[in-house]
Amino acid sequence: MSGDIINANPTVLDVSQLPTRREKYTKESAKGGQSDILLLNNLLSLSLLTPSGDLNENKAGQVTPPELTDDETEAEEEEAEDPIDAQEIYDLISSISDPEHPLTLGQLAVVNLNDITVTDPRDPTKIGEVLIKITPTITHCSLATLIGLGIRVRLERSLPPRLRIKILLKEGSHQSENQVNKQLNDKERVCAACENEQLLKVITHMLSTCI
Amino acid sequence: MAEISLSHTFKGHSDKCWSTSVHKKYPLLASVSSDKTCRLYNLNTKQLIAILDDDTHSKAVRTVDWKPTGDFPSLAVGSFDSTISIWGREDEDGDEMEISVTAATASGSEWSLMAVIEGHENEVKAVSWSCDGEYLASCSRDKSVWLWETDEANEEFECINVIQDHSQDVKHVVWHPFTKFLATSSYDDTIRLYKQDSYDYDDWINVAVLTGHQGTVWHSDFEKIDPDQGIRLCSGSDDETVRIWKRVSGAELSKQKNGEAIPSVVREDSHSDEWVEEAMLPKVHTGPVYSVSWNKNGLIASASADGRIVVYEETAKGVWRVVAVKETTHGIFEVNSIEWWSSPDGEMLVSAGDDGNVNLWSLSL
Numbered sequence: 139m140s141g142d143i144i145n146a147n148p149t150v151l152d153v154s155q156l157p158t159r160r161e162k163y164t165k166e167s168a169k170g171g172q173s174d175i176l177l178l179n180n181l182l183s184l185s186l187l188t189p190s191g192d193l194n195e196n197k198a199g200q201v202t203p204p205e206l207t208d209d210e211t212e213a214e215e216e217e218a219e220d221p222i223d224a225q226e227i228y229d230l231i232s233s234i235s236d237p238e239h240p241l242t243l244g245q246l247a248v249v250n251l252n253d254i255t256v257t258d259p260r261d262p263t264k265i266g267e268v269l270i271k272i273t274p275t276i277t278h279c280s281l282a283t284l285i286g287l288g289i290r291v292r293l294e295r296s297l298p299p300r301l302r303i304k305i306l307l308k309e310g311s312h313q314s315e316n317q318v319n320k321q322l323n324d325k326e327r328v329c330a331a332c333e334n335e336q337l338l339k340v341i342t343h344m345l346s347t348c349i
Numbered sequence: 350m351a352e353i354s355l356s357h358t359f360k361g362h363s364d365k366c367w368s369t370s371v372h373k374k375y376p377l378l379a380s381v382s383s384d385k386t387c388r389l390y391n392l393n394t395k396q397l398i399a400i401l402d403d404d405t406h407s408k409a410v411r412t413v414d415w416k417p418t419g420d421f422p423s424l425a426v427g428s429f430d431s432t433i434s435i436w437g438r439e440d441e442d443g444d445e446m447e448i449s450v451t452a453a454t455a456s457g458s459e460w461s462l463m464a465v466i467e468g469h470e471n472e473v474k475a476v477s478w479s480c481d482g483e484y485l486a487s488c489s490r491d492k493s494v495w496l497w498e499t500d501e502a503n504e505e506f507e508c509i510n511v512i513q514d515h516s517q518d519v520k521h522v523v524w525h526p527f528t529k530f531l532a533t534s535s536y537d538d539t540i541r542l543y544k545q546d547s548y549d550y551d552d553w554i555n556v557a558v559l560t561g562h563q564g565t566v567w568h569s570d571f572e573k574i575d576p577d578q579g580i581r582l583c584s585g586s587d588d589e590t591v592r593i594w595k596r597v598s599g600a601e602l603s604k605q606k607n608g609e610a611i612p613s614v615v616r617e618d619s620h621s622d623e624w625v626e627e628a629m630l631p632k633v634h635t636g637p638v639y640s641v642s643w644n645k646n647g648l649i650a651s652a653s654a655d656g657r658i659v660v661y662e663e664t665a666k667g668v669w670r671v672v673a674v675k676e677t678t679h680g681i682f683e684v685n686s687i688e689w690w691s692s693p694d695g696e697m698l699v700s701a702g703d704d705g706n707v708n709l710w711s712l713s714l
Contacts, residue, residue: 262681263677263680263681264677264681265655265656265677265681298681299681299682299703300681302636302654320536320564320565324536324565324587325637325639325654325683326411326472326474326490326518326520327490327518329365329383329409329429330408330409330429330471330472330490333408333409333429
């Protein structure tokens with residue numbers, strides 16, 4: 139991106155601070171009170187019963203599903219027994235590069251695990267939703283739309299089409315919150331943007347740090 | 350509850366299917382897609398007639414509309430590449446359509462590109478022909494609506510007016526089925542209505558702005574009745590609702606008789622109509638409503654990102670009930686378009702989805 143840097147001095151998280159499955163497991167086990175729930179979740183995940191209700195952090199202690207690959211057939215085969223959770227979404231998008239800084243969206247806390255909600259009916263014939271609330275580093279960040287678009291492109295390429303992706307700015311995080319939200323969730327505008335070669339080039343660059 | 354059942358699936362598009370158009374006279378179906386092509390089918394035999402894809406459009410093809418008039422079938426196709434292409438079968442004698450459709454199925458090469466219309470700055474979102482085929486309207490993300498005057502043979506397209514009233518993308522444009530009355534829907538959450546000036550035919554008057562939707566208005570469609578009996582419009586929005594709007598007062602509109610416009614006798618003082626939101630249809634959809642269609646029997650159908658097709662019936666003036674709901678009509682994909690077809694076996698529905706398919710549905714009431 140050319141011109142002045144919009145946020146020259148953002149807060150940066152250390153990579154080791156970022157949430158991962160392994161870290162949460164140890165952190166929650168240490169809390170004692172949480173361990174019962176964790177144990178229950180582990181039991182549930184081992185049984186043939188599928189735990190009902192929304193996925194939330196407590197259930198993240200399940201057996202780690204493998205990384206979603208680009209191989210669609212593989213992803214489809216595993217879909218039935220391998221529901222998508224917030225951590226998996228986080229893993230997919232936290233490694234996206236910021237268009238302005240040589241840092242990832244996870245490091246800049248633009249995306250946060252707690253702001254990802256997955257409503258997955260765990261049925262390949264049913265429609266689910268992934269809701270992501272992003273927090274731009276500054277409230278007048280003109281790159282918020284581009285960041286949101288990058289996240290959308292990443293997820294559309296990685297997730298099964300039955301999951302509708304909704305990307306919103308976190309409440310109060312941006313002065314043009316409604317405008318940006320409207321753009322990011324307008325199907326026609328997103329499709330047209332993805333046919334814009336210059337824009338796609340920038341997004342490809344942002345996604346180049348994704349595994 | 351009535352039953353909506355799948356009658357046929359037209360496959361072939363390799364990407365999202367955005368929109369369809371059924372010809373008013375002939376059993377012709379056109380569908381357009383992000384794969385940059387327009388496919389033409391014979392609705393009776395279900396056979397593919399032609400694929401219009403000779404690199405005319407460099408980006409997604411978003412909208413298609415058959416011209417309602419002319420000695421041969423022709424259609425307008427609008428693309429995200431900002432252009433509109435006009436296609437036709439010039440050698441066609443309309444009366445022998447049954448035979449020619451069969452012939453066209455075999456060769457598929459007789460459809461020719463007649464014109465490419467340029468003018469919009471960016472993505473064309475919708476095109477629509479006026480009832481007499483004299484005008485083509487188009488709208489775009491550039492916030493404008495262009496009106497093009499043309500002739501029987503589609504030889505010339507002259508831009509007679511550029512309307513720039515909406516503050517954001519114009520998502521859709523549609524003509525009244527029997528009069529020179531136009532509805533435009535926008536990302537600015539409003540619908541605007543235009544009528545032709547009785548004295549200066551090139552002038553179009555914005556007679557009303559309909560506000561009420563809480564999100565982008567994606568689509569609208571007029572009630573299929575004589576405008577003398579009143580004008581109503583249904584609209585579908587990102588706010589997940591379908592609403593009915595009614596013109597409660599306004600000047601008499603010029604009517605089409607034998608293809609000639611008859612100017613209204615008295616020039617009205619006010620250049621505005623009074624419109625009200627007459628009803629909000631029972632809420633079924635849980636996603637943006639991308640398309641609505643009002644059939645000649647008074648039924649309304651709506652289609653949404655939630656994968657559902659819903660049919661509504663008016664039980665008393667302004668009172669509506671749901672008569673049929675069909676879930677996952679394109680699997681887990683979104684439905685972009687819904688349209689009625691008056692088939693020989695009764696009213697049917699044509700839907701287009703992100704799975705690239707066009708589905709034909711029968712309705713048993």
